[in-house]
Amino acid sequence: MDTTQIAIAERVAEQHRHHGKALFFWVWGGLLLMTAIEVYLTYQNMPPGKMLTILLGLSFVKAALIIGYFMHLKYEVSSMKWLTMCSVVACLILMTIFFFPDAFRILYLGVK
Amino acid sequence: MADSAVHDIPSVYEPSLFGTYSKKIGMWLFLLSDSLTFGALLYAYSYGRISTAGWPTPFHSESIINATIMTAFLLTSSLTMVLAVRASVHGDAKGQRLWLLATMLCGTGFIVLHGREWSNLIAEGLTLPMFPKVPGHEAASEFVKVSKTVPQFAATFFGLTGMHMLHVTLGVIYLGVVALRRKFIPILLVLWLVAWLATPVYSPFHYGAHVLLIGAIVCSIILWLKPKVYDSSDVEVAGLYWHFVDLVWMFIFPLVYLMSAKIL
Numbered sequence: 367m368d369t370t371q372i373a374i375a376e377r378v379a380e381q382h383r384h385h386g387k388a389l390f391f392w393v394w395g396g397l398l399l400m401t402a403i404e405v406y407l408t409y410q411n412m413p414p415g416k417m418l419t420i421l422l423g424l425s426f427v428k429a430a431l432i433i434g435y436f437m438h439l440k441y442e443v444s445s446m447k448w449l450t451m452c453s454v455v456a457c458l459i460l461m462t463i464f465f466f467p468d469a470f471r472i473l474y475l476g477v478k
Numbered sequence: 479m480a481d482s483a484v485h486d487i488p489s490v491y492e493p494s495l496f497g498t499y500s501k502k503i504g505m506w507l508f509l510l511s512d513s514l515t516f517g518a519l520l521y522a523y524s525y526g527r528i529s530t531a532g533w534p535t536p537f538h539s540e541s542i543i544n545a546t547i548m549t550a551f552l553l554t555s556s557l558t559m560v561l562a563v564r565a566s567v568h569g570d571a572k573g574q575r576l577w578l579l580a581t582m583l584c585g586t587g588f589i590v591l592h593g594r595e596w597s598n599l600i601a602e603g604l605t606l607p608m609f610p611k612v613p614g615h616e617a618a619s620e621f622v623k624v625s626k627t628v629p630q631f632a633a634t635f636f637g638l639t640g641m642h643m644l645h646v647t648l649g650v651i652y653l654g655v656v657a658l659r660r661k662f663i664p665i666l667l668v669l670w671l672v673a674w675l676a677t678p679v680y681s682p683f684h685y686g687a688h689v690l691l692i693g694a695i696v697c698s699i700i701l702w703l704k705p706k707v708y709d710s711s712d713v714e715v716a717g718l719y720w721h722f723v724d725l726v727w728m729f730i731f732p733l734v735y736l737m738s739a740k741i742l
Contacts, residue, residue: 374494374497375710378499378502378714385564387561387564390557390561394554401553404732405736408741421736422732422733425732429725432721432724432728433721436717437722437725442498443497445496446498446506457517465525469525
């Protein structure tokens with residue numbers, strides 16, 4: 367790395383030094399707890415649609431915790447946060463637009 | 479003339495738009511593209527599930543318990559990974575290496591459990607046409623029926639979880655190189671030999687083990703071309719990859735396992 371890159375890397379490392387260990391243990395505990403809730407809900411005989419909504423909701427919360435705290439995105443500059451998250455969400459929305467109407471059409475018309 | 483003019487420019491550039499160093503931005507861009515790979519696979523799985531009549535829900539409680547332990551392994555590995563990053567930014571080389579090794583251990587535990595689960599499912603009859611036939615296998619279990627009536631289940635299950643397992647394996651190799659550098663290559667070669675020789679020829683892992691050999695060759699070339707001591711920025715970038723692998727599993731676990739649990 368050149369001097370500019372080394373200076374930036376040292377500044378980023380300095381940001382990391384301010385985080386205590388306790389925060390990471392709390393996030394880890396939260397993730398394990400949500401996993402336990404997911405497994406518990408699996409055996410509650412809920413309608414599949416309702417269960418899928420809850421499980422996916424919990425998965426998105428877990429993903430946000432991992433991205434925000436473990437991957438440190440919460441502490442990055444705004445341009446980094448917005449560009450990365452908006453680009454991936456936009457692509458996933460495009461996939462949804464293309465995939466799901468067809469899947470639901472098959473579902474409602476019946477599988478031949 | 480033009481070249482000398484370029485080389486005379488002092489190495490001071492305008493500040494990064496993203497406020498961080500370029501290899502971290504590079505890893506983020508790779509992860510964004512990889513998230514679309516997994517997104518496409520998850521969408522394909524969901525599409526198959528919605529559009530296929532009689533989609534099976536074959537996972538008994540043993541499979542769910544196994545997958546839950548695998549999830550705990552991955553979540554714990556993410557914790558040890560952030561502790562490795564923390565140790566590296568504090569200049570604690572010993573702590574960094576120990577936490578990286580702990581992360582690798584959790585990742586290896588995940589792979590072993592996943593491999594065991596795959597082997598059990600294949601032995602029970604959930605298989606793909608490309609997998610070798612298991613000798614002496616009796617075609618009578620529920621999974622044999624699933625493979626015949628809804629082949630999309632086995633295809634999407636093995637495709638999605640296999641892609642993830644490959645990522646975890648590459649992640650363990652990546653962390654091994656960052657933690658141990660050249661010392662990791664002979665360890666990797668021993669692991670390859672053990673995985674190759676200890677698995678029966680009809681197991682997909684007998685051939686899958688060659689990923690370790692390919693990894694050893696690629697890592698040897700990288701370490702030979704650019705030998706270096708990996709600093710905190712390298713550990714942080716490796717950590718981003720590892721957390722991403724964990725993140726993807728947070729969607730595979732509920733969609734593939736929990737939504738296909740057999741409720742008695």
